[in-house]
Amino acid sequence: MKFYAVRNGRRPGVYTTWPACEEQVKGFPGAVYKAFPTKEQALAFMGESLPNVTDLSPAGSSRTADALATTDAIHVWVDGSCLPINGRLYFGWAYIVLDDERVLHLASGHDVPAEARRHRNVAGEIQAVLYALEWCRARGMTAATIYFDYQGLASWVEGTWKTRTAFTQAYAERVRAMGMTLTWHKVQAHSGEPYNELVDRLAREAARSAPGNDQAV
Helix, strand or coil: CCEEEEEECCCCEEECCHHHHHHHHCCCCCCEEEEECCHHHHHHHHCCCCCCCCECCCCCCCCCHHHHHCCCCCEEEEEEEEEEECCEEEEEEEEEEECCCCEEEEEEECCCCHHHHHHCHHHHHHHHHHHHHHHHHHCCCCEEEEEECCCHHHHHHHCCCCCCCHHHHHHHHHHHHCCCEEEEEECCCCCCCHHHHHHHHHHHHHHHCCCCCCCCC
């Protein structure tokens, strides 16, 4: 049996079949993936020793949607990136969703609205929050703790910071409209916390793989 590690693709993760892996990397710009004989080696390639990472094929994890909906402790780590390369800015975002036992889902990408680019890496962080919460809500999750390193992500939603641009205003309104109970937990960037380091790396790799970047990984 082989383990296919997709470090950069539509849905980064560890897959147990080639068709599931191929679906994430075929036609994806800058896809980074590799096959390994053991899960441990695949996880090492992903950059973290993440226990219990499951096959993130379209069928999802081994838990049913109903079971996921009853999970009490959902933890979401988010980050964004903005890389200046050859006079242009390239953007990336990444998130990981965990319960108290294991990784449920992780994803990254480089789609950031043009009107948001003035916010630099914060634009990617906002995209990560929105995509992560949409993923959770679609599976019946009603509460989550979000781990982030830029205070505005929480303060705009909670109303303690004014939303001075159309992008941040739309972000705050969209998160509130989801109706989820959210706990915000600020972490220190680049402090060595494994999950923070993982989403930071995935966001940077997503930015490097953005179309038009001739230095794509």
